[in-house]
Amino acid sequence: MGENAIEVRNLTKRFGDFTAVDHISFTVGKGEIFGFLGANGAGKSTAMKILCGLSLPTEGEGTVAGYDILKETESIKKSIGYMSQRFSLYDDLTVAENIRLYAGIYGVSDKEISPRTDKVLANLDFTAEKNTMVGSLPLGWKQKLAFSVAVFHHPKIVFLDEPTGGVDPVTRRQFWEMIYKTADKGITVFVTTHYMDEAEYCDRVSIMVDGRIEALGSPSALKSGFGANNMDDVFQKLARKAERG
Amino acid sequence: MGSRVTFVKKEFFHILRDKRTMLILIIMPIVEIILFGFAISVEIQGINIAVVTSDMGETVRKIEEKIDANPYFKIAGTFYSQDEALKMMRVGKIDMILRFPSGLDRKILSSNHERKSVLSASPVRIIVDASNPNTAVTEQMYLKNVLMSCFSGEGAVAAYGITSGISFETSAVTPEETVRGTSAVASSGTASGMIGGTPAGTSGVASIGHEGNVVPDIRLMYNPGMQSSYNFVPGIMGMIMIIICAMMTSVSIVREKENGTMEVLLVSPVKPLTVIISKMIPYFVISSINLAVILLLAKFVLAVPLSGSLFWTCAISMVYIILSLALGMLISTLVKTQAAAMLSSAMLLLLPVIMLSGMIFPIESEPHFFQWISMTVPARWYISAMRKLMVEGQQLSAVLPELGILSGMAVLLISVALFNLKSRLE
Incomplete structure (x- = not known):
């Protein structure tokens, strides 16, 4: 434990006869940006649910933020941040109200919320939008705001589930700058994506095929290992072997 | 603690900012009470x-x-x-x-x-x-x-x-x-x-006329004016409460599923029970306001006597409201979209409530099979209790069976809904 943010061994999840996650093992270091790749149906979401404390594995063991994934799911939930692939703020609440709500849920004290809100909004250049309804913001802004909300309580790990889906390239670029800044503060970033250029930004990536991790390493190591020019080639080579999906 | 208050506040914001839904919630009961109380009358005139x-x-x-x-x-x-x-x-x-x-x-x-x-x-x-x-x-x-x-x-x-x-x-x-x-x-x-002429005797007792004929002396108990509103107001209360509560709760929970915010809430340390209860509180408040409006309309516009204990009328209504909220919660655990939630609460509730609650059609005259089914319709017990309390002016002891059944149903529904919610998360 101690050193690593996430450690799992032989993690398996079965639904009846179907094995969604098949004996996966990996570790993610503190402050690392870990890309979790895989085609639709490869078992990414199921694995991520286990790591977030939402569901229990059928077999295997592991720790997230130092807490046991079998016994300490409640402690895990308190130490992580989460941003979903679909937009996860309330459209009919203002920017400040959304922040207030999530900060409250994660136990940030009332005294801290207000100054931290101002700081976050200043960083985002959002101060003018403090009392705007989130529903009237452009999608890119919403995603950046959602990310800021996910790390507002200074979690040890932040899980990002396809955070840049549907966002324009400029905003994606800005989004990744935010991710880097977050990682620099020592927050571990666990991110899933379908954009292979984004995979290149990660420190290390794993590629899941049919419930198993078929490749794990830094983007450059994977590229040379598979004799590919870019991550897209690596992914294509692996994903084509998939029997389901 | 603080997070719970913000949570309830958030639910109020959702409702207050959705002006159209707000309007429906507040206006619908008034319109229906007036419609059923005045326009739809079983009396035949002209x-x-x-x-x-x-x-x-x-x-x-x-x-x-x-x-x-x-x-x-x-x-x-x-x-x-x-x-x-x-x-x-x-x-x-x-x-x-x-x-x-x-x-x-x-x-x-x-x-x-x-x-x-x-x-x-x-x-x-x-x-x-x-x-x-x-x-x-x-x-x-x-x-x-x-x-x-x-x-x-x-x-x-x-x-x-x-x-x-x-x-x-x-x-x-x-x-x-x-x-x-x-x-x-x-x-x-x-x-x-004799019919119009004899002084009223004891109700239901036939007096012997001059020529030895048996002449019934009829006395109409509880509703001497034969006002149909006496009959309809409890029925409408039973219908409106359950539909508003169940539909609104289920839609509001399912909306979070559709928007993806439910996912975020589930990942957070918030207990599912807190999420659910925070959702129920605003609808409970709104339904209580509706209840007050309906009772005021019944008393002062439709002249329904409200002769029984006002406290117990409200208390039983609140049990019924909680039951309906729990039903909405249960529906929300079973469906995936807001449209499905809306449809299933309307379809699932409207017909049984109208047909099998005794609201319009007397249960006693229905076939035995339907009488049995009607036992499972909460509105039946609620409407029966409200008739006894509001119109007949009976004591609490007369409605204890109804209160017991409604409380039991409420507990059952809440447990099933919570169990469902939990198992869904696994």
């Missing part, structure tokens, strides 16, 4: 009646006046032959025909001397348009009552100084039938005086 008589005597004229003065009836014309009147009925101009035998005055006078029943040979005949059987029965009952009071009431006594018996022959016809059909109710009955 019945057009044709009088058929071959000779217009004193008695017939008096009776006509009396009928015309009655708010329920309107004399549409006087005819010499029954065929003419039937033609009018066929084209829908009149609802009823009242035919007098000829020489009524003379017969009444002679019967006065002989002190015996008249007209058995040529009775007064009532012909009713029975295309709507329910109205037909009611109409002919109204008319019989008016006629009886004519022959027995003060008017007749003053005019002739007699109490005479008269027999009616009632026939129900549809406009297509020219021939007299089978009679709708017990077609003819002999009634002698």
Whole structure:
């Protein structure tokens, strides 16, 4: 434990006869940006649910933020941040109200919320939008705001589930700058994506095929290992072997 | 603690900022109460009646006046032959025909001397348009009552100084039938005086008339004016509460699923129970406001007496509200989209509530199978309790069974919903 943010061994999840996650093992270091790749149906979401404390594995063991994934799911939930692939703020609440709500849920004290809100909004250049309804913001802004909300309580790990889906390239670029800044503060970033250029930004990536991790390493190591020019080639080579999906 | 308050606040924001839904929540009960209380009435008014008589005597004229003065009836014309009147009925101009035998005055006078029943040979005949059987029965009952009071009431006594018996022959016809059909109710009955005249005795006890006839003395308990609103208000309460609560709760939970915010809440340290209870609180508040509005409307606009304990009326209503909220919660764990939530709560609730709660149709007259099913409809128990409390003015002890059943159902629904919610998360 101690050193690593996430450690799992032989993690398996079965639904009846179907094995969604098949004996996966990996570790993610503190402050690392870990890309979790895989085609639709490869078992990414199921694995991520286990790591977030939402569901229990059928077999295997592991720790997230130092807490046991079998016994300490409640402690895990308190130490992580989460941003979903679909937009996860309330459209009919203002920017400040959304922040207030999530900060409250994660136990940030009332005294801290207000100054931290101002700081976050200043960083985002959002101060003018403090009392705007989130529903009237452009999608890119919403995603950046959602990310800021996910790390507002200074979690040890932040899980990002396809955070840049549907966002324009400029905003994606800005989004990744935010991710880097977050990682620099020592927050571990666990991110899933379908954009292979984004995979290149990660420190290390794993590629899941049919419930198993078929490749794990830094983007450059994977590229040379598979004799590919870019991550897209690596992914294509692996994903084509998939029997389901 | 602080997070819970923000959570409830958030739910209030959702509702308050959705102006259209807000409006529906507040206006719907008012509109329905007024609609059912006033517009939809089981009383029949403005019945057009044709009088058929071959000779217009004193008695017939008096009776006509009396009928015309009655708010329920309107004399549409006087005819010499029954065929003419039937033609009018066929084209829908009149609802009823009242035919007098000829020489009524003379017969009444002679019967006065002989002190015996008249007209058995040529009775007064009532012909009713029975295309709507329910109205037909009611109409002919109204008319019989008016006629009886004519022959027995003060008017007749003053005019002739007699109490005479008269027999009616009632026939129900549809406009297509020219021939007299089978009679709708017990077609003819002999009634002698007394009905309007005797002082009220103990209810339901028949007193013996002068000539040895049994004359029932009828007293209408709890709703002497036969106001249909007395019956409808508890029914509407039972319907509105359950539909508003269940639909709104289920839609609001499912909306979070659709928007993806539920996912974020589930990943967060917030307990699912907190999420659910925070959702229920605002709807509980709104439903309580609705309850207050309905009770005020019932009392001051529809003049429903609210004769029982107001505290228990509200307390039982709140149990019912909680039950309905739990039902909405349960629905929300079973469906995936807001549309499905809306449809299933409406479809699942509307028909059973209308058909099997005793709101409109009496449960006792339904087939046994449906009576059994109706036991599982919460609205049935709630409406029954509200009738006992609001209209009949009974004590708490009379509604304890209903209170027990409703509480039991509420606990059951909450447990099932929570269990479902938990297992969904796994």
